[in-house]
Amino acid sequence: MISLAQRTQHYWPDGARCVIGLTLDFDGTSLERGRGQLPYGARSHGRYSAKCGIPRFVDMFTRQNVPWTFYVSGYDAEVSPDLVRSISRSGVEIGSHGYFHEGTDPGDAEPELLERTHRLLTEITGIAPRGWRSPSGHKTARTLRKLRELGYVYDSSDKDFDLPYLARYDGAVRNDYVCLPNNTSSLDDFPFYRVSYTPPSEVLDHWKQEFDAIYAEGGYFNLTVHPRVGYGSGSPARVAIVERLIEYIKPHEGVRFVGMLELAQWCLTRPDEWRRDWSGQ
Numbered sequence: 001m002i003s004l005a006q007r008t009q010h011y012w013p014d015g016a017r018c019v020i021g022l023t024l025d026f027d028g029t030s031l032e033r034g035r036g037q038l039p040y041g042a043r044s045h046g047r048y049s050a051k052c053g054i055p056r057f058v059d060m061f062t063r064q065n066v067p068w069t070f071y072v073s074g075y076d077a078e079v080s081p082d083l084v085r086s087i088s089r090s091g092v093e094i095g096s097h098g099y100f101h102e103g104t105d106p107g108d109a110e111p112e113l114l115e116r117t118h119r120l121l122t123e124i125t126g127i128a129p130r131g132w133r134s135p136s137g138h139k140t141a142r143t144l145r146k147l148r149e150l151g152y153v154y155d156s157s158d159k160d161f162d163l164p165y166l167a168r169y170d171g172a173v174r175n176d177y178v179c180l181p182n183n184t185s186s187l188d189d190f191p192f193y194r195v196s197y198t199p200p201s202e203v204l205d206h207w208k209q210e211f212d213a214i215y216a217e218g219g220y221f222n223l224t225v226h227p228r229v230g231y232g233s234g235s236p237a238r239v240a241i242v243e244r245l246i247e248y249i250k251p252h253e254g255v256r257f258v259g260m261l262e263l264a265q266w267c268l269t270r271p272d273e274w275r276r277d278w279s280g281q
Contacts, residue, residue: 053234
């Protein structure tokens with residue numbers, strides 16, 4: 001059994017005490033289109049992403065000058081290619097996020113959907129994505145085999161650990177693919193704004209508390225936000241609290257903001273450092 005004291009002896013890029021990953025899931029109209037719904041009227045939330053939410057986040061992250069990672073579905077990239085292209089050209093990492101934001105395991109259709117989104121993102125941005133986040137949490141050995149075939153080196157879909165770890169599938173631990181967990185219960189805006197309808201000020205206090213606790217353990221903080229109106233953080237007050245969170249984190253000694261691919265590559269090239277206290281699943 002690994003004690004808490006042992007688990008806090010982590011090693012991060014540049015000798016940082018704590019790493020911060022800021023991630024955004026595009027979540028435009030792909031969700032509705034995948035369900036056979038027209039994204040208008042009561043179902044128009046996803047249209048807000050490209051029109052208002054994403055530009056507002058881009059402006060904020062530019063002001064803060066921190067790295068971030070953007071997960072995009074194939075369909076949303078097709079609908080908003082110029083937006084996705086411009087974000088990529090600004091230096092932001094673009095990762096894959098399903099094709100129609102599939103709500104269930106797509107079964108035998110999944111390999112083709114993964115290929116389609118990979119091809120679209122590569123053609124639009126000129127850069128092949130190397131990171132993936134499941135649009136709805138489904139993930140199988142079939143998924144990972146296809147992602148590795150396409151050249152991916154990480155995904156940020158699992159919820160089962162506080163730190164990065166090597167993927168395990170087909171009965172073996174893989175030394176070429178790392179899992180970067182995302183906490184969709186307490187470091188994700190969706191449950192606060194769509195389930196409990198928590199005011200932004202209270203969400204900010206909660207995220208500060210989560211950071212304080214992770215920082216005390218010298219850990220890994222992965223925040224997930226969504227630009228959809230009503231479902232996430234795209235509106236003015238909600239983007240503002242993400243900026244206030246970044247401003248709260250920045251002055252802490254030993255904090256390192258990282259892009260998710262940067263972190264994954266660091267983990268894969270320095271296994272003796274980041275795996276010092278964790279060697280399995």
